[in-house]
Amino acid sequence: MQLEKSILKDNETVEISGSKSISNRLLILNQLYDNLIIENLSTSQDTQLLQSALESNSETIDIHHAGTAMRFLTSYFAIQEGKTKVLTGSERMKQRPIKFLVEALRDLGAEISYLENEGFPPLKITGKKLGKNEVSIPAHVSSQFISSLMLIGAKLENGLKINLVGEITSRPYLEMTLKLLRTIGITTEWNDQTIEIYAGDLSQKDPQTIKIHTESDWSSASYYYSLAAIGRKSINLKSFRPYSLQGDSVIKEIYWKNFGVNTISEGAESKISLLTESSFILPEKIEINMNDCPDIAQTLCVTATALQIPFEITGLSTLKVKETDRLVALKNELFKIGCICDITDDSIASVKFFEANDHIFIETYNDHRMAMSFAPFCLIKPLEIKNSSVVEKSYPDFWKDFRQVLQ
Ligand SMILES: O=C(O)C1=C[C@@H](OP(=O)(O)O)[C@@H](O)[C@H](O)C1
Ligand SMILES: C=C(OP(=O)(O)O)C(=O)O
Secondary structure (H helix, E strand, O other): OEEOOOOEOOOEEEEOOEOHHHHHHHHHHHHHHOOEEEEOOOOOHHHHHHHHHHHOOOOEEEOOOOHHHHHHHHHHHHOOOOOEEEEEOOOOHHHOOOHHHHHHHHHHOOEEEEOOOOOOOOEEEEOOOOOOOEEEEEOOOOHHHHHHHHHHHOOOOOOEEEEEEOOOOOHHHHHHHHHHHHHOOOOEEEEOOEEEEOOOOHHHHOOOOEEEEOOEOHHHHHHHHHHHHHHOOOEEEEOOOOOOOOHHHHHHHHHHHHHOEEEEEEHHHOEEEEEEOOOOOOOOOEEEEOOOOHHHHHHHHHHHHHOOOOEEEEOOHHHHHOOOOHHHHHHHHHHHOOEEEEEOOOOEEEEEEOOOOOOEEEOOOOOHHHHHHHHHHHHOOOEEEOOHHHHHHOOOOHHHHHHHOEO
8 A cells, every 4th residue: 555645634534433342242242142232333354253253153263363253252162062163263363372261261161172283273162061160360461361251251150250360461451341241231340350250141031132332443543643643633533432441542641641632522423523732742752551552552653753752662561462573563664664662572662763764665464553553654754555455354444534534
């Protein structure tokens, strides 16, 4: 995708589809309880893959590179009594960890085996009734493991008590799961390092259907915050609410504090306006821990580089095991747009900015967020984005919407 050097239009409106994370949770819950009408479902490929997987009768399910789908289906299939499934994915998925989830499910009585490498997909899962109701799981590798257990918890005979061991990563995603469970009528408790999901077969107890309007995707919205911050103009986004279940809605605070992008909510249409303060004085340095919102770290790195604000982002240990090693990918590609960075196992910091050359060619490493986070740099210089269709994973309409806000 060739992006000319562009100017941001002022006050253009974009509508992004429903949150991928919320949609994927709701699809699993609806499959378990059959009591939901889901509105504004995400159009992401990950959500479509999960939906097809849930509808499929095939023994082998290929989930490609959809991490939440892989992790959520592992628990879901583990409790489908009498059914055997092979759950596989892309080459990258076969390198993304799943061991702690498999071990937790096995502790509960599940029958799961590895078909290639120990600790990684593909998995062979033979659905069974899980007899136990308490399990411990390390919480620092992926919150998706824990959400996966939480989603099936109320279906176990005696519910599920999950003891979280060690540091908890991506915490807001656990809060999202908890809140959605409560919305559909499941009783939950979270005290310190213990999450309890109480048993309850809602489909028998309360057959009433619940209509849920999925709020739009805040991780996708982050690219418009970046555009507004770099282009110093306003953008409107539809279908967002001031109080969100998504941890990535913290982008509002991050971009207000560091870039003067003010988010104004207009209740009636669930519209938000990103108004950029022209008199805002940019900070001398950005220091932030993004353990709660790892998916918007790439967005922030590119905005800060475009505005040449030194940055130091910590709390990023999970970036190594996402669609690519995002820390390495960021270091390589930020260099091309004029930023030398230092990375560690869980952080990235700018060391020096310099004038990038005029032929910028961004590699995307099969990572949708590499493509989308670097795109706003076209407000500074023209750039070419390799394999631009990777955006489909979370935001298939990205290029159409992105071009709409550019002159
Ligand atoms: O539960 C979810 O919907 C997600 C949790 C996060 O993953 P980790 O918990 O692995 O960091 C996030 O990065 C991912 O995009 C979506
Ligand atoms: C990490 C992501 O997704 P997943 O883990 O679900 O593949 C993401 O969307 O940035």
